Amino acid sequence: MTNSTSGISRRGFLTGAAAAGAIATLGLAGCAPKAQTDAVAEPDAPAAGAAAAPAAAPANDWLGTAPEISDDQIVSTRDCEVLIVGAGMSGIMAAATAADLGVDFILAEKGTEPAASHFDVGAVNSRFTSELTGQTIDKGRILNELNRYASFKNDASVAKTWVEESGPTVEWLQAFYEDKLGACEVTVAVENGGEGDAGGTIYYMPPECHTFLNGEGRNIAHVEAMTEILGQMGHEVDYGYDLVKLIRQDGGRVEGAIFDTADGYVRVNASKGVVLATGGYPANADMVRALNPIVPACVTSTNYNQNNTGMGIKAALWAGADMDKTPAAMIFDRGIVEPGVDAGYTSDGPDAMFATGGQFNLGSQPFLKVSRNGVRIANESCNYDAICHAASNHPGGVWALIMDANAPEDVQRFKSQGCSAGTWKRTLKDKTVDEAYTEKYIDTGLMMKADTLEELADKLGFEGEAKEQFLATIERYNELYDAGEDVDMGKEAYRLSAIRTAPFYGAWFGGALLTTLDGLRINKDTQVLDADANPIEGLCAVGTCSGSYYSGNYPVYLVGNCLGRQITFGRHAVRFLTGDIQA
Numbered sequence: 390m391t392n393s394t395s396g397i398s399r400r401g402f403l404t405g406a407a408a409a410g411a412i413a414t415l416g417l418a419g420c421a422p423k424a425q426t427d428a429v430a431e432p433d434a435p436a437a438g439a440a441a442a443p444a445a446a447p448a449n450d451w452l453g454t455a456p457e458i459s460d461d462q463i464v465s466t467r468d469c470e471v472l473i474v475g476a477g478m479s480g481i482m483a484a485a486t487a488a489d490l491g492v493d494f495i496l497a498e499k500g501t502e503p504a505a506s507h508f509d510v511g512a513v514n515s516r517f518t519s520e521l522t523g524q525t526i527d528k529g530r531i532l533n534e535l536n537r538y539a540s541f542k543n544d545a546s547v548a549k550t551w552v553e554e555s556g557p558t559v560e561w562l563q564a565f566y567e568d569k570l571g572a573c574e575v576t577v578a579v580e581n582g583g584e585g586d587a588g589g590t591i592y593y594m595p596p597e598c599h600t601f602l603n604g605e606g607r608n609i610a611h612v613e614a615m616t617e618i619l620g621q622m623g624h625e626v627d628y629g630y631d632l633v634k635l636i637r638q639d640g641g642r643v644e645g646a647i648f649d650t651a652d653g654y655v656r657v658n659a660s661k662g663v664v665l666a667t668g669g670y671p672a673n674a675d676m677v678r679a680l681n682p683i684v685p686a687c688v689t690s691t692n693y694n695q696n697n698t699g700m701g702i703k704a705a706l707w708a709g710a711d712m713d714k715t716p717a718a719m720i721f722d723r724g725i726v727e728p729g730v731d732a733g734y735t736s737d738g739p740d741a742m743f744a745t746g747g748q749f750n751l752g753s754q755p756f757l758k759v760s761r762n763g764v765r766i767a768n769e770s771c772n773y774d775a776i777c778h779a780a781s782n783h784p785g786g787v788w789a790l791i792m793d794a795n796a797p798e799d800v801q802r803f804k805s806q807g808c809s810a811g812t813w814k815r816t817l818k819d820k821t822v823d824e825a826y827t828e829k830y831i832d833t834g835l836m837m838k839a840d841t842l843e844e845l846a847d848k849l850g851f852e853g854e855a856k857e858q859f860l861a862t863i864e865r866y867n868e869l870y871d872a873g874e875d876v877d878m879g880k881e882a883y884r885l886s887a888i889r890t891a892p893f894y895g896a897w898f899g900g901a902l903l904t905t906l907d908g909l910r911i912n913k914d915t916q917v918l919d920a921d922a923n924p925i926e927g928l929c930a931v932g933t934c935s936g937s938y939y940s941g942n943y944p945v946y947l948v949g950n951c952l953g954r955q956i957t958f959g960r961h962a963v964r965f966l967t968g969d970i971q972a
């Protein structure tokens with residue numbers, strides 16, 4: 390259920406349609422804009438039989454050393470108060486804050502155009518929360534929920550910055566848009582009334598997911614909208630600025646940074662500080678292999694920003710920063726692949742990618758999921774990355790999702806949360822499986838359709854003992870459904886389904902990597918820390934290049950908390966560096 394304020398737009402062009410275009414530019418998509426009718430992105434079909442190459446042995450030389458750049462190699466030097474590196478979700482928010490405060494800033498971006506915008510913004514107790522849902526989020530409980538997801542390897546004081554400031558930040562952003570765009574409507578999603586037994590386990594699911602819409606009900610594409618607004622305020626993004634290194638002498642404060650540009654190396658001096666907002670390291674396969682090995686063990690789909698090679702993290706490490714000790718990644722269970730394709734990179738080297746792109750949201754539905762050997766891999770009701778983690782224990786790191794002709798009714802009963810809910814609310818609502826998926830998935834050979842389970846097994850590639858096991862697993866699953874109790878895995882009874890009514894359907898999935906989530910250790914004010922936990926003066930990190938927040942997984946039932954963190958910390962960093970808030 391989504392509640393919303395009402396509003397009128399005079400700026401229809403900064404919409405979800407524009408956002409979809411930005412995503413399409415990359416050929417990638419995540420949780421699709423809510424205004425679209427189909428939350429499913431078309432995947433690029435993998436090459437037939439393209440079994441992924443095994444991941445190369447972890448290379449520990451990913452860090453390398455800072456390049457030496459002499460003064461005579463610098464073609465120009467620029468000065469500002471605050472240098473923001475990266476114009477994605479967190480960087481653009483930092484820039485909007487700086488523009489609003491009248492700060493002299495430079496926004497340096499490696500790419501040539503605005504990054505893809507994302508839409509679900511998690512925030513705690515904004516005025517919209519109470520106005521639209523009548524609920525108040527328990528701050529202590531949500532803080533501890535974040536800490537529990539992270540096994541307390543996060544820094545609770547950093548998480549608390551989001552808990553305390555995300556509500557006011559969302560309010561500021563809505564007012565900013567209303568002022569600059571003429572109108573801004575905010576919606577707040579209510580997930581399961583705030584409490585949910587997902588995977589047979591109770592999760593806190595308070596109403597913290599906010600979306601920003603124009604008066605026509607379409608998503609505001611934040612990065613594009615902000616870029617446009619900044620332009621109107623007289624601030625241009627410096628595109629084609631690729632961070633090379635930070636400038637820090639003898640353990641002193643960070644003075645600025647050097648960028649590789651089309652004209653040569655440009656030095657930017659920042660009198661008040663540098664805000665790193667360069668995203669995570671998903672597009673640096675060497676870093677992923679070395680730091681986040683679960684990723685190649687269960688991911689089949691490339692869904693991240695290709696510019697995010699971890700350069701901000703590397704530059705800060707060269708300057709004396711410390712990094713999280715355990716990895717985390719945002720992996721959604723939606724990377725559909727043809728039979729025979731394994732999880733993992735399809736080549737060696739730092740530029741390696743996964744077999745496919747796009748996301749098929751059906752993958753998040755808690756239907757029966759079986760391994761290459763035909764065995765059930767886990768309680769399918771566990772959250773997005775958890776099922777991928779479970780798959781990593783099985784051959785190929787992939788699983789087959791199995792359902793029958795009653796799938797549309799099943800998903801209504803399952804009532805999944807977050808952007809997975811689009812499947813039951815829109816895609817399979819009042820449609821048959823064939824009507825929803827024939828063109829994109831069945832006709833393209835990604836989803837198998839069969840009149841018998843034997844035939845389905847053959848089409849999915851099960852042979853010999855694996856085929857026998859597959860058929861036995863389905864029989865067992867039907868018994869569990871009849872008994873109304875999942876004594877094998879503990880899944881909620883209402884999320885069991887019978888697999889008896891032809892036609893039968895199956896598809897192979899692995900994870901879709903959206904971003905890495907471990908990064909530079911920071912304190913509650915976003916200051917980057919060194920190995921002794923002392924702040925490095927003049928250096929802040931925000932967004933997914935920063936850490937101290939997640940560990941091991943993404944807290945998916947706190948929907949949008951990643952983006953909520955980006956906007957909250959992007960704003961906080963600039964206010965902190967310019968003295969608008971005190972430490």
Ligand SMILES: Cc1cc2nc3c(=O)[nH]c(=O)nc-3n(C[C@H](O)[C@H](O)[C@H](O)COP(=O)(O)OP(=O)(O)OC[C@H]3O[C@@H](n4cnc5c(N)ncnc54)[C@H](O)[C@@H]3O)c2cc1C
Binds near residue numbers: 692694933948
């Ligand atoms: C498809 C998709 C959908 C998502 N949807 C959501 C959602 O709805 N809610 C949510 O909470 N999270 C979502 N996420 C997670 C998402 O990644 C983040 O919340 C958010 O985009 C991260 O913001 P960021 O600023 O850290 O990185 P980004 O938004 O990726 O921005 C990083 C920027 O830094 C630039 N950059 C990189 N290297 C350099 C360099 N060397 N020099 C200069 N600039 C550089 C990049 O070009 C980019 O513009 C989604 C992720 C994906 C991939």
